[in-house]
Amino acid sequence: MTTIDPRPLVPAHSPAAPAARRVSLPMANHRPRPYTGPSKAEVVATREQYLSPGLFHIYKEPLMIVEGNMQYLWDETGKQYLDGFAGIVTVSVGHCHPRVVERVQRQVETLTHATTIYLHPTIGEFGKLLAEHFPAGSGLTQSYFTNSGSEANEVAFLSAREFTGNVDIISLRNGYHGGTSATMGAVAHSSWKFKSNVSANNKYATPGYCYRCPLGLTYPSCGVKCARDTEELIRYETSGQVAAFIGEPIQGVGGVVVPPPEYFKIVYDIVRKYGGLCIADEVQTGFGRTGDHFWGFENWGVTPDMVTMAKGIGNGIPLGAMTTRPDIAKMMKNRIHFNTFGGNPISMAQGLATLQVIDAEGIQRNAREVGGYLKGLLMELMEKQPLIGDVRGMGLMLGVELVRDRQTKEPASTETAEVLELARERGVLLGKGGLYGNVLRIKPPMCLTKEDAAYLAQTIDEALTMIAARTK
Numbered sequence: 001m002t003t004i005d006p007r008p009l010v011p012a013h014s015p016a017a018p019a020a021r022r023v024s025l026p027m028a029n030h031r032p033r034p035y036t037g038p039s040k041a042e043v044v045a046t047r048e049q050y051l052s053p054g055l056f057h058i059y060k061e062p063l064m065i066v067e068g069n070m071q072y073l074w075d076e077t078g079k080q081y082l083d084g085f086a087g088i089v090t091v092s093v094g095h096c097h098p099r100v101v102e103r104v105q106r107q108v109e110t111l112t113h114a115t116t117i118y119l120h121p122t123i124g125e126f127g128k129l130l131a132e133h134f135p136a137g138s139g140l141t142q143s144y145f146t147n148s149g150s151e152a153n154e155v156a157f158l159s160a161r162e163f164t165g166n167v168d169i170i171s172l173r174n175g176y177h178g179g180t181s182a183t184m185g186a187v188a189h190s191s192w193k194f195k196s197n198v199s200a201n202n203k204y205a206t207p208g209y210c211y212r213c214p215l216g217l218t219y220p221s222c223g224v225k226c227a228r229d230t231e232e233l234i235r236y237e238t239s240g241q242v243a244a245f246i247g248e249p250i251q252g253v254g255g256v257v258v259p260p261p262e263y264f265k266i267v268y269d270i271v272r273k274y275g276g277l278c279i280a281d282e283v284q285t286g287f288g289r290t291g292d293h294f295w296g297f298e299n300w301g302v303t304p305d306m307v308t309m310a311k312g313i314g315n316g317i318p319l320g321a322m323t324t325r326p327d328i329a330k331m332m333k334n335r336i337h338f339n340t341f342g343g344n345p346i347s348m349a350q351g352l353a354t355l356q357v358i359d360a361e362g363i364q365r366n367a368r369e370v371g372g373y374l375k376g377l378l379m380e381l382m383e384k385q386p387l388i389g390d391v392r393g394m395g396l397m398l399g400v401e402l403v404r405d406r407q408t409k410e411p412a413s414t415e416t417a418e419v420l421e422l423a424r425e426r427g428v429l430l431g432k433g434g435l436y437g438n439v440l441r442i443k444p445p446m447c448l449t450k451e452d453a454a455y456l457a458q459t460i461d462e463a464l465t466m467i468a469a470r471t472k
């Protein structure tokens with residue numbers, strides 16, 4: 001665990017702030033190899049003919065990425081992009097970070113797989129270093145490694161049900177926890193679950209989404225009713241005993257929703273009163289991304305019983321984990337339970353090297369400083385761009401909610417998609433999310449520089465100016 005002492009950030013309003021003058025996309029210190037593979041048209045045709053039609057892409061004209069280095073990506077024509085979305089918050093320390101590549105290359109040449117029924121030193125080494133990143137005294141020491149975030153959440157639900165003997169899982173509306181059957185059950189939004197999905201034991205509590213308060217209240221006079229309502233939900237819609245509560249410390253897919261500071265403390269206390277365990281889904285918020293703290297939950301002064309993680313843990317490879325206390329971890333011994341690839345030497349080498357780079361290169365501090373600087377630039381933009389309704393987030397997990405009218409908060413969903421297209425033309429990749437698809441999601445690799453941040457903010461500014469001019 002690393003908690004960074006509050007220090008003054010670079011003042012965003014300083015006269016020297018780069019947003020005041022036009023900046024160019026910083027040139028990467030890397031030359032991509034000439035691309036010699038199949039054409040984009042051939043790749044599209046192959047995908048359509050042989051892959052699941054469930055795969056989608058986000059741009060009108062699909063984007064093909066063939067190389068990456070740190071915070072930059074290249075398409076097949078050699079065009080460079082600033083990766084503002086890190087492959088959906090996955091690349092933590094930089095695409096193909098040399099230290100990570102070197103460690104994994106060594107592992108690939110030595111042993112790729114042997115399964116956890118045999119011993120291998122790296123899994124223990126990684127488990128130990130991961131445990132050392134949890135707050136002292138939290139008891140969060142035992143890790144179960146998986147291949148994805150969904151799988152980590154499945155293990156958490158299973159462990160909670162075994163431990164408590166209860167079945168109901170409480171999650172938050174507007175949250176996202178994965179695409180497998182049980183995790184889809186914990187996702188309330190109908191767009192993210194199939195009609196056939198069975199979610200009888202899932203109940204959905206109210207998130208702390210102050211900009212669009214589901215209860216129509218205003219913080220702090222609301223008394224954080226959204227959190228307190230969890231008690232009514234448990235009393236009226238469950239047997240009165242729950243297995244677990246799962247929540248993202250900041251909702252990612254839901255549009256970078258940052259709850260009021262007391263929110264999680266209130267919810268955790270209620271859930272524990274009714275016999276449940278608390279799971280922090282750190283798939284997007286962990287590994288220093290929120291800047292001030294290594295884990296998202298630390299921002300809210302709570303200690304979860306289980307922490308699930310993926311994405312940033314592996315800097316771009318399929319790797320997830322569920323970490324918990326020994327008394328809960330032992331539930332996985334209740335039956336023979338086996339995971340062929342969870343904890344394989346390649347993933348462990350990549351996870352270990354990634355965590356070592358996070359520590360050695362001050363990645364969390366960079367997320368705090370550059371994230372704070374970028375947030376300042378985005379807040380400045382709010383003063384001149386009426387489409388911006390809200391700027392929120394922490395560290396390098398930022399969201400910009402676009403609305404057509406600041407009073408009615410009518411979501412500017414098509415405009416948000418347009419910003420993504422215009423940003424792409426300017427060499428910046430952004431994400432979008434939220435219930436209405438009207439939140440720009442900015443979650444770059446955490447090696448982002450202030451020059452990159454200035455270019456990113458300028459790009460959003462230009463895109464919004466063009467959209468505003470067109471709609472006048």
Ligand SMILES: Cc1ncc(COP(=O)(O)O)c(C=O)c1O
Nearest residue numbers: 148149150176177178283284310
């Ligand atoms: C908060 C959160 N939890 C869980 C998941 C599922 O992870 P995966 O796609 O690796 O299964 C995601 C994926 O976006 C996520 O954002």
